[in-house]
Each structure stands twice: as C-alpha cells, then as structure tokens.
Amino acid sequence: MKTFVSPEQRPDTETVVAIGSFDGVHLGHQALLAQLRARAREFRVPSVVYTFDPPTRVLTQGVEFLSTLPEKLELLARYGVDETVAVPFTTEFASRPKEAFLDDLRVLRPRVVVVGEDFHFGRGRAGGLEDLREVAPRVIALPMHQLGGDDIKSTRIRELLRAGDVEGTARLLGRHYGAQGVVVQGDRLGRTIGYPTANIRVPLGKALPLGVFAVMALGDPNQGEGDRRWPGMANVGWRPTVEGRELRFEVHLFDFAGDLYGQELQIKFFNRLRGEQKFGGLEELKAQLARDAEQARGLLAGLG
Template sequence: MEIVRSLAPGIAQRPAVLTMGKFDGLHLGHRQLIGTAVRRARELGFVSAALTWDPHPNLVLRPDSPPQLLTSLEEKIDLIAALGPDLLIVAPFTEATKTTSAAAYMAQICAALPLRELWVGEDFAMGRGRSGDVPSLMTIGRDLGFAVGAVSKVMLGGEPVSSSRVRGLLAAGDVEGAAAMLGRPFGLRGTVVPGDQRGRLIGFPTANLQIRPEHVLPADGVYACRIALDGASLPAVTNVGVRPTFDGLRRTVEAHLLDWGGDLYGRALQVTFLHRLRGEQRFSGVDALVAQIRRDADAARELLGAV
C-alpha cells in the first residue's frame, strides 16, 4: 500500500475507486466500507484508494471537547493496510479544510486522482456545515465524473456498529463486547518508561506504558492480555488505573508479562485486551495485594491457555 500525505494533483494516474472517512477504530462498518472499495476496484481494474484525515477532524472542529481516539494514526494505517487498498491518502485537516465546501473538496480530490467511484457510509457527510451528504455527493459526482455508492450500516445486537458504541463498551470495561464490534480485540501501543518500581519490589515487575493522552483506555481494572514482542504473543496481566492501594493519582497502564523476564525499557509494545478479570480495588496492605495479583495471574493463565 502506498501512503501519501496530501491531495497534491496527480498522486494517481489510473482511474480510482475511493472511500473516505475518519475510520477511528477500524470497526466492522469501516472494514465493510473499505472492503467494498477494494473489491469494486479489482472488478473494474482500477486503483483502490482510502482517504482519512490527520488530525482527527473533531480535534479541529471541536477543540474544546477533543475526542478520545480508539486508534492512533499509526495503528489506523496498519489496520487499513491489512484490508488491501492500493493507496492511502492521509489528508491534513486544517482550519481551512473545515470551511471548504463539499464541492470544492471533491474537486481537489478529482485533481489528485481520476476518481470514477466514491463509496461512503449511508449517513456520511462532509464539507462546510456537513452539506456533502450522499444525495449532494451524487449531484457533485455528476458534475465531476464519478458515481457514488452508499454502504449500509453493519448491525450488531439490533443497533448499528459505531465508534461511539465501542467507546461506551470500553468505558464499561466490556473489552469482549468491543472486540465483537471491532472485528478484533481492542489494543494499545505504548513505549515502556520507568515507573516507581513497586511491582518489582513485590515480585511482580511491570512494564509501565506511556500512552498518548488522546487514546481511549478501557475502564479501570485488571485484564488478561497478550503482548506482541519480537514476533511472539506473550500472556500478560495488565492493570489500568490509579493504583489506589498506593494512593496513586494518575491513570497508568502497567503490564506484567507472565513467566517472562527481561529489560523492556524503551521498547514499543502492543497490548491486546482479551478479558476483564476485575475492577480496580484498594487493598488493606501489600500482602493482600500480592495475594490478589497471584489469583489474577492464575486466572489469566487459564483464560489465555498459558498454563
């Protein structure tokens, strides 16, 4: 997959089928949309392309209430690449972008690549005032030479799959429900940074992950996870929260790799959340905490098949 980071004229020469969206989380609906564009391009012998924006448009449109993101840009790029488009356009979203009309923005896209088909979600809207809905895009397409197709929402549990529903499930600690909507387990990427060393002192060393502040975290609690490291998938117990037994104030993500030892400082880890073991608790002392951590580790081994 080729990645371009602008809408400069001539980024593609062959006719193209394009889909576009925020694609936060790359949930089942997004996967269906991108898959449709890829399939149509292959049927027609055209270039398949996806367009998303950086930063997330809501960071520019509503700076006073920025969104909590399900995926970083790097995660989003990797997930889109796995779906097989030929081209990914990561277009800048600026103050100028938010005042650009849908017709003017689509004219920019058509100058960048020979657009023949555009596929969007049935409730998609773009451009100044969100005026570029599906009927408006069809009118614009007749003028600019492309057809527009709308993909229906993916339904799960009688309701449409959406990024906001995924966020709600994660806020409740329901990582398994979130996984059903994402089509894969929810994960985080973070760099291991020095912590307060308490885990090591009580016999359960943890990797303290530095997570970007705009990234969604699941509800405070303890989770059975897998961590990608050097091509292996290692079982782990991960705590999300403020560590109330030690009067913590700042939310942290700390992962204890089961039956593994080594130095992880400075390493970038991918943590995949598979099961919630319990909520975060305050214990009467270190001994009670250690006993519970042992129970958590045993439960995680059983759930993860790491016995």
C-alpha cells in the same frame, strides 16, 4: 500500501475511493473496504482510502481516538487497501466549504465513491451524497451495520471501552482491541511484591479501558522481537491502593525476564478480570494479583 497526505501527491490515475475517519477500522468500516476492493477489481484501478488525521470528532468534539495514524494505516493495509490519502484534519481544513472538498476528490478521478449513508462533509456538514455524485459516476452509500442490536460505530466502541467491556469491543472490531506504546520507567513498586510491570506510555488521547485485564503483548519489530508474544495481565487506572495521582497503564508479563525499557509493545486486551479496587495494604493487593494471574493464565492458555 502507499500513503500520501494530499490527493495531489499520488499518480494521476483513475481510482475507486472510500471516504471516512476509519477510527478503529471496525466491522462497519470493513464492509466499506470490502466494497472498495470489489469495485477496484471491477474497474482494474487502485483502491484508495481518503481519511483524516486525527479523526474528525477528535478535533471537533474532543473525543478520544481508537487508532493512532500508524495503527490505522497498518489495519488498512491488512484489509487490502492499495493507497491511503491521510489528510491532516485541522480547524482550517474543517472550515473549508464543501466545494473545496469536492475539488480534492476530483484530483483522485474516482470511478466509484464508497461512503456510509450518513456521510457529510465541508463546513457545517453541508455536503452530502448528491454532491458526491458531481464528482463520481457512481456513489455507494452503505447503511449502518449492526451486531446483536448494537450499532457498529466508533462512538459505541468508545462507550464499551469506558465500561471496560473489551469483549464487547472485540465483537464490534472483529479483533481484540490494542494499544501500542513505549515502555518507560515507573516507580518499580510491582517488583517489590513479585509482580514487575512494564509501564506503557501511549499517545495522548488514545482510548484505554479501565480495570484489570488478561492481555497479550506483542514484541517490538524494531528490536527483532516482532514475532514474540507474551501472555500477561494489565492494570489501567489510578492505583488507589498506593494513592496514585496519575493514570497508569501497567502490564505484567508472565514468565518474562529481561529489560524492555525504550521498546515499543503492542498490548491486546482479551478479557476483563475486574474493576480497579482499593486494598487495605500491599499484602492484600499481592494476594489479589495472584488470583488475577491464575485467572488470566487460564483464559490465555494456548494463545502464547
């Protein structure tokens, strides 16, 4: 997939365009992408996603994001998008009038524009579907998707993550939620009780579920480990038993021996084991970790 930061960078050809933040690339987004691919095949032109970095609500409302830009681009490529224009979303960009946004779209020469039915753009969200019809002969506006009574939208997924409901999150995403980050030095407390952990540093603002989880770790392709997968368990929280003062994302990989410092791991959250608890001491914590590990191994059996 080709990637650009402005419409002017791409070749001067007709396109079919889908517009949106695509934060998380959930099932609702995937429905937009299916329409995008179908219309691009119909007109034999490139399928283009016009998106924003960071997602609009991260800047305007201060919410956490579900996908970093690299994660989003990887997902869009996986779902068959030919090109992505990922525009830097700044305060200045957000304050532009709707006419400036329409001018950007004209550069893409869209035969069809695909959006959600509630899509608005420009300063004060002044632009809407009728304005898009000034730029494209056809505008497809898809309704909000639902699954089991849940609206499939990024806001709902953030709510589920805050509750630690990674199973519910997976249903709305169509895959297990993941977080990618670099392994950094910790205080090595875990190894003293038989559960060494990789401390994962993720980009500031990345949404994480709180609690203890059964997870799968994917290796760093830059270290020749791209095909490696390790089952394990993760704790995301404040470590109240040892008077923790900062949020930690720690992963214990089952039956692993080696050095991961400086490597990038992708962690997939499969099941929530429990919420974070404060124990009476390290021995009590160690006993609970043994129970957590047994449960996680059972849940992840056959997935390694």
